[in-house]
Amino acid sequence: MSIENEQHSGSSDATPGGYENKRRPGEIVFTLVLLAASIGLLWNAYGISGFEKLSAPGTVPMAATGVMVLSVLIILARTVQLKRVMSERLGKHILPWVVVIFVLMLGGIASLLEPLGFVPTAALFLIAGVKILARRGWGFTFAVSLGSLLLIWLIFRVVFTVLMPEGVFPEAEIVQFFRDLTKSGGK
Numbered sequence: 001m002s003i004e005n006e007q008h009s010g011s012s013d014a015t016p017g018g019y020e021n022k023r024r025p026g027e028i029v030f031t032l033v034l035l036a037a038s039i040g041l042l043w044n045a046y047g048i049s050g051f052e053k054l055s056a057p058g059t060v061p062m063a064a065t066g067v068m069v070l071s072v073l074i075i076l077a078r079t080v081q082l083k084r085v086m087s088e089r090l091g092k093h094i095l096p097w098v099v100v101i102f103v104l105m106l107g108g109i110a111s112l113l114e115p116l117g118f119v120p121t122a123a124l125f126l127i128a129g130v131k132i133l134a135r136r137g138w139g140f141t142f143a144v145s146l147g148s149l150l151l152i153w154l155i156f157r158v159v160f161t162v163l164m165p166e167g168v169f170p171e172a173e174i175v176q177f178f179r180d181l182t183k184s185g186g187k
Contacts, residue, residue, distance in 0.1 A: 025090040
């Protein structure tokens with residue numbers, strides 16, 4: 001299964017999907033999800049201070065989310081009226097398997113980051129991602145994945161001293177070991 005997009009030449013145009021006056025697969029569902037999210041944000045904005053007065057803290061968020069809800073309703077009304085493009089399929093042209101897999105992998109990262117820590121979770125994600133996208137051997141996959149992870153870790157943890165969830169990897173001890181080596185002058 002290829003990962004290329006055979007629909008477009010790579011150039012950009014003002015018409016989403018390159019179709020004028022047609023609806024691509026999944027557009028109505030996507031618009032309904034946007035509407036639900038906009039209504040949820042409007043409700044949260046209302047919860048800030050309600051309709052107390054124009055100078056209340058929730059007025060601007062309610063106005064912004066109100067515009068979002070109105071905009072999505074207009075888009076939904078227009079989208080429903082369009083005829084569907086029959087030459088495209090949701091699973092092939094709009095949401096291919098590789099996108100679904102990576103969305104699931106990102107969900108996995110979110111759930112594993114706290115218990116496992118950054119290094120093991122990122123290693124699993126990079127190994128799986130490189131294997132899926134590159135379709136090369138395991139030697140290449142591990143070399144690229146673990147080399148990238150080492151570079152990321154060195155830049156963020158050692159150079160910029162960004163604290164990352166430690167989990168099962170003894171990251172602090174490793175960093176301290178190398179700091180002790182450099183402080184003692186190799187004695």
